[in-house]
Amino acid sequence: MSFHPDSDLQGTIARLFVHPVKSCAGTEVREAVLTEAGLELDRAWMVVDAQGVFLSQRTLPRMALVRPRVVGQDLVLQAPGLPDLRLLAGAAEGAATVTVWKDTVPAQDMGEAAARWLGAFLGQPCRLVRFDPAHRRLSSMGWTGGLEAPNRFSDGFPVLVASEASLADLNQRLAAAGHGAVGMERFRPNVVLGGVEAFDEDRVDGVRIGTGGGQEAWLQLVKPCARCPIPDIDPATAESHPAVGDTLRSFRQDKRLDGAITFGMNAIVRQGAGQVLRVGQPIAADLRFD
Numbered sequence: 001m002s003f004h005p006d007s008d009l010q011g012t013i014a015r016l017f018v019h020p021v022k023s024c025a026g027t028e029v030r031e032a033v034l035t036e037a038g039l040e041l042d043r044a045w046m047v048v049d050a051q052g053v054f055l056s057q058r059t060l061p062r063m064a065l066v067r068p069r070v071v072g073q074d075l076v077l078q079a080p081g082l083p084d085l086r087l088l089a090g091a092a093e094g095a096a097t098v099t100v101w102k103d104t105v106p107a108q109d110m111g112e113a114a115a116r117w118l119g120a121f122l123g124q125p126c127r128l129v130r131f132d133p134a135h136r137r138l139s140s141m142g143w144t145g146g147l148e149a150p151n152r153f154s155d156g157f158p159v160l161v162a163s164e165a166s167l168a169d170l171n172q173r174l175a176a177a178g179h180g181a182v183g184m185e186r187f188r189p190n191v192v193l194g195g196v197e198a199f200d201e202d203r204v205d206g207v208r209i210g211t212g213g214g215q216e217a218w219l220q221l222v223k224p225c226a227r228c229p230i231p232d233i234d235p236a237t238a239e240s241h242p243a244v245g246d247t248l249r250s251f252r253q254d255k256r257l258d259g260a261i262t263f264g265m266n267a268i269v270r271q272g273a274g275q276v277l278r279v280g281q282p283i284a285a286d287l288r289f290d
Contacts, residue, residue: 003210004284011195013209013281014164019188020075021128022046022100022153023056024066025235026188031278034217036269037150038158039190039277041070043131045110046153047118050125052098054153057230060122061238075110077117085117087128096129100153106132139268143223149268157266159219161201162189166263169198170247179243186231186244189264191219193283201265204285209272211281217272224254224262231263 002010019026022043033040047055047063057063067078073089092108099105107129114128131137131152139149139157151158162184171181184192193201201207201221209217231244248261 003282004208007208007284008287009196009200009204009283009285011193011283013191013277013279013283014194015184015189015192016277016279017185017188017190017192018042018070019190020045020068020070021066021077022054023058023060023063023230024068025064026185027067027069031276034269034272034275034277036158036273037152038154038269042158042190043151043153045075045128045130046098046100046107047122048096048098048127048129050127052096052127054098054100055122055126057233057238058228060124061233061240062122064233064235064238066118066121077114079121082117082121085113087111087114092130096127098129100137101155103137105137106135108132139266140223143266144220144268145222147268147270157223158269159191159267160187160189160225160264161191161193161207161219161221161267162187162264163193163196163198163201165196165198166201170244170263173247173251174243177243177247179247182231182244183235185235186233187227187263188230191267191277195283196285200285200287202262203287205288206270207267207283207285209277209281209283211272211275211277215272215275217275217277218270219267220270221265221267223266224257225264225266226254226257226260227252227263 017026069076075087077085093111096107096109110128206220254262
């Protein structure tokens, strides 16, 4: 029997990504535990400047070349020209107060070794911090309908959903303009849907995921994801070219966000915290007509 056979859309989870350190390279995984604040350890760490303000590829494209891996609960950092740095799960060396966009939150400083390693690669003083799990940083209730939806160091919401078909549509447009195709990594999603039409994720309220044993998770899609220059940065080289942003601007300006270009949908976790999402799991959704 198919999963929610009466739903308007059916498909599968095609890909899953976790981004342990905000704005550094993501890791593609076959499965991940879903928590109320997103996939486990997604955006659990963040790089900050000397004033405790978050750093990102917007101003430091080289962050794309820092490749974090989670081994058990430890964090391993890799980057060209530097030896790997392994930070033990309990390696925090003190408390910190940091700023991510408009939010000031408590965090755990990961110590001098991490600061030296990152500073050497990024070329400026910085620190690595871990999100304080005792703190609840809430997503914008103006978009969640008043629901409390915690997230860690993400830009504002716990989960980002995109689809393979949306990327294929963009790549067709890039090819027509004489540009090369780009990978999904540029858009930094967590859950990538397969088997749906291009930009169907824009047109549904929620995505139900069959997690096995008769259980399901439910992601409510609440806000289009406005795009900054990061998708223009090649994650393999950290070099920037405006083709992606220019192409999106030609057909993806969203009135709901005052004309900002969008790709993907921000989501909150309505059901299923503690369950495991896996590539290949069935998904179902109903179209929203508004």
